[in-house]
Amino acid sequence: MRWDNLTIDAEQRAALPGYREPAVVRHFDAPEALDTRFYEVRAKSALNRVPERSRMPFRWTINPYRGCSHGCLYCFARPTHTYLDFNAGRDFEREIVVKVNAPEVLRAELARPSWQREHVAMGTNTDPYQWVEGRYRLMRGIWEALRDAANPCSVLTKSPLVLRDVDLLRQIAEVAAVSANLSVPTIDEKAWRASEPHTPSPRARLEAVAELNRAGISTGILVAPLMPGINDDPRQVEEILEFAAQAGATGVSGIALHLRGEVREVFMEWLRSYRPDLVERYERLYRGRAYAPRAEQERLSALVRGRRRAGAAPFRRDQDRDYGHVGGAGAAVGRGDRGESAPRQTALF
Numbered sequence: 001m002r003w004d005n006l007t008i009d010a011e012q013r014a015a016l017p018g019y020r021e022p023a024v025v026r027h028f029d030a031p032e033a034l035d036t037r038f039y040e041v042r043a044k045s046a047l048n049r050v051p052e053r054s055r056m057p058f059r060w061t062i063n064p065y066r067g068c069s070h071g072c073l074y075c076f077a078r079p080t081h082t083y084l085d086f087n088a089g090r091d092f093e094r095e096i097v098v099k100v101n102a103p104e105v106l107r108a109e110l111a112r113p114s115w116q117r118e119h120v121a122m123g124t125n126t127d128p129y130q131w132v133e134g135r136y137r138l139m140r141g142i143w144e145a146l147r148d149a150a151n152p153c154s155v156l157t158k159s160p161l162v163l164r165d166v167d168l169l170r171q172i173a174e175v176a177a178v179s180a181n182l183s184v185p186t187i188d189e190k191a192w193r194a195s196e197p198h199t200p201s202p203r204a205r206l207e208a209v210a211e212l213n214r215a216g217i218s219t220g221i222l223v224a225p226l227m228p229g230i231n232d233d234p235r236q237v238e239e240i241l242e243f244a245a246q247a248g249a250t251g252v253s254g255i256a257l258h259l260r261g262e263v264r265e266v267f268m269e270w271l272r273s274y275r276p277d278l279v280e281r282y283e284r285l286y287r288g289r290a291y292a293p294r295a296e297q298e299r300l301s302a303l304v305r306g307r308r309r310a311g312a313a314p315f316r317r318d319q320d321r322d323y324g325h326v327g328g329a330g331a332a333v334g335r336g337d338r339g340e341s342a343p344r345q346t347a348l349f
Contacts, residue, residue, distance in 0.1 A: 048063060060118055158183045183205070228300070
C-alpha cells in the first residue's frame with residue numbers, strides 16, 4: 001500500500017517521492033478543506049526550468065503548491081500528481097503539497113550571480129491562489145523576493161485572492177515588468193459549477209481584472225479551455241469580451257480543450273454524467289489524439305478573435321506586456337500524441 005506508513009503516529013507525517021524529509025500532514029477545520037490533506041514539505045528549489053522545446057515564451061516558473069483544490073475537471077496538470085504516487089483524479093484535488101519554504105529558497109536563488117533576471121511565470125501548473133493560500137500566504141513572500149530582485153514576473157489564476165497582494169504587485173511594477181491574467185472559461189453558472197466546482201465565481205474574477213487594471217497592473221483574461229457544447233456559446237463569450245474591454249483588459253486569449261494522459265479519463269467520466277449527449281461528439285473529436293482537429297480549434301479560437309458588435313470598444317494594449325504567456329495554464333507546449341497540431345492561442349488588443 002502506498003500509504004502503509006500512515007499508522008498511528010504517522011497521521012502527522014508521510015513520505016513523499018522526491019522529498020528527503022517526511023512531509024507534515026495537516027487538516028484544516030473549514031468547509032472548503034474538509035477531507036483534504038495538506039503535506040508540508042521543504043523544497044530544494046523554487047525555480048523550475050521550462051524545457052527548451054516548449055512553445056512558452058518564458059523559461060522559468062514557480063509552483064508553491066502541487067495539486068489543486070479548485071477541482072477543474074479539465075486541468076492539464078492532473079497527471080503531474082502521479083509523480084508523487086497519487087492519482088490524477090480525486091487525489092489531485094484532495095492531497096495538496098505545500099512548499100512551505102518556497103519564498104526563502106526563491107530569495108536565495110534570485111541572489112545567485114548566475115541568475116540573469118529572466119521572466120518568471122506563476123500559475124502555469126497549479127493555481128498559486130487556490131484556497132489554502134489564504135492560510136499559508138506563500139505568495140506574499142514570493143512577490144517580496146521578486147520585488148527585491150527587480151525580477152520580471154507574471155501570474156495566472158482563477159482567484160480574486162490575488163487582490164490581497166496588489167500592494168506588492170504595484171511595488172514590483174515600479175522596478176520590473178509584472179502582469180496578471182484571470183482565467184474565466186465561462187460565466188454560465190451551470191457549466192462553471194459542474195466543470196470547476198471549487199473555484200471562485202467567474203464574475204468575481206472579472207471584477208478582479210478591472211480592479212487590478214485600475215491599480216495599474218497589466219491584466220488580461222484567459223477564456224480557456226473552450227469546450228465544444230459546454231462553454232462555446234457565442235453570446236456568453238461575447239459577454240466576457242465586452243466586460244474585458246470595460247475592465248481595461250490588456251488582452252484576451254482562448255484555447256481549445258486538450259486531453260492528455262490521465263486527464264482524458266477524468267474528463268470523459270465527468271462528461272458521461274454531466275452531458276451524456278456530448279460523449280459521442282467528444283469521442284469523435286479526440287479519438288486517438290490529445291487535441292481537437294485543426295478546424296475545431298479554429299472555430300473555437302474565432303470566438304475570441306474579434307469583437308462582434310459594431311462600435312465595440314477595443315482592448316487596451318500594453319506595449320510592455322508579453323501576451324504570449326497568457327495561455328500558460330492551458331496551452332500545449334509541444335505537439336500532440338499523434339503529431340497533431342497543438343492549439344493556437346489568440347490574443348486580442
